[in-house]
Amino acid sequence: MKHFFLSLLCVVAASFSARAQYVPTEDNLRARREFEGFRFGIFLHWGIYSEFAQGEWYLNSGLTHEEYSKAASCFYPIRFDATAWVRAIKASGARYITFTSRHHDGFSMFHTRTGDYNIFDATPFRRDVLKELSDACAAEGVRLHLYYSILDWMREDYPIGRTGQKTGRHSHPNYDAYFEFMKTQVAELLTTYGDIGALWLDGYWDHDADSVPFDWRMPEFYRYVHQLKPSCLIGNNHHITPIEGEDFQMFERDLPGENKAGLSGQEISHLPLEMCETMNGMWGYKVADQNYKSTPELVRLIARAAAKGSNLLLNIGPQPNGELPATALDRLEGIGQWMRMNGESIYGTKAVHEMEEPSWGVLTRKDGRLFLHVLDEKATSIQLSWEGRKPRAVTALDTGRRIAFTQDKKKTRLTLQLPADRDAADFVIQVER
Secondary structure, eight states: OHHHHHHHHHHHHHHHHHHOOOOOOHHHHHHHHHHHHHOEEEEEOOSGGGGTTBOTTGGGGTOOHHHHHGGGGGOOOTTOOHHHHHHHHHHTTOOEEEEEEEOTTOOBSSOOTTOSOBTTTSSTTOOOHHHHHHHHHHHHTOEEEEEEESOOSSOSSSOOOSSOTTSOOOOOOOHHHHHHHHHHHHHHHHHHSSOEEEEEEEOGGGSOTTTSOOOOOHHHHHHHHHHHOTTOEEEEOOSSSOOTTOOOEEEESSOTTOOTTSSOOSOOOSSOEEEEEESSSOSSOBTTOOOOOOHHHHHHHHHHHHHTTEEEEEEEOOOTTSOOOHHHHHHHHHHHHHHHHHGGGTTTOEEOTTSOOOTTEEEEEETTEEEEEEOOTTOSEEEEEOOSSOOSEEEETTTOOBOOEEEOTTSSEEEEEOOTTSOSSOEEEEEEO
16 A cells, blocks of 8 residues: 555656646756847748748648759758858847758758758758857857757658648658657757757647647647756747747747737737847748848847847848858848947847837837937937936947937926937937936
8 A cells, every 4th residue: 555655646746747837947047138138139041942042931832842852962052151151140249040950841951860851961062051050159159049840841740730731741640759759859959069049949830729729749848858958948939928838939020019910919928038030021042032121120120129128030041052142241241330339229138118119219228228229310309208317428329429418397308419410220329327
């Protein structure tokens, strides 16, 4: 009887442990704080889909997986230079890179032991680009995060969902086997490629819980990741309220609290926030997509994201030859010029919830300083709600020159005069109490 109760106690304890609330470790909380301070990162969508130059979803267009996979045999990105990538990204002011280790087409951009369908074994290039990127990031002091697709348009054991239904695969759904495959790959990623800061998961939406119930077993998956590496942050691009075990919340093509793209209607959590957006129109390389946002537009987006308390993860689709597009490099250079002068108003800042967003721009704050991001190019003066004594100093952040201002008699508002030769993209004024 004694052994029976001991066994029962172990079962109950194991059951309770399986359902126990996620408690992040101190290393994890430290990583969250670091991540929040980054405020700007670069997303890289790169795979054999770049050869077709039609974006990262090309396999879902009706092409069979047999024809699509032939692209691997001629994928030879001769101009790939991980150090050049990382240095250009670092010079832009970005603090981290999120790289697509495996997208929905099932092709692994790293040397995996789970099968030959990867950049080392299936291509004549025979180089582990992720290892080279990881080494370059470590050398340059840029944090590396990894995108990982939890859906697969190629594998027969993946239970087919809303997408990838016409790729010609023979479906033998076995989620247990597929789940183990994902765990094995994630273990490779987190133990072989240096200090990976975060996993950026995608594909949860492939099984719509409202129409076809499906258990992704994400809490179990998250526990596995955190056991492997407690400090590794987990985010999931599922477009719903964060699930227990996640460490940051992402918003696709929308700032937190906005839902213009129809993918970000979820409530804003207390987790660190990240918005992802494309530099042009597509995530993966599309030769006809030259609709790049201007440098001023991108600078303003960085500021608007920071004002929402969010990072901006800005995407680039590298070319099939391994180069970053020339226009993307130009935009990185332009952003970098602005960030070198004004990054203090972005990195490590917080949202200013106690004040309404002004009509002329946005606000960020840090260490007792308030940063006014003037986005209205036509304004000659601006007003700011301000109660109490006058600020100790009001200066242009880029040059340090003083900004003339007056305070009303009721001591509730400041009026600031704007110089005519200010930065048209985002003129930042530093107000010190």
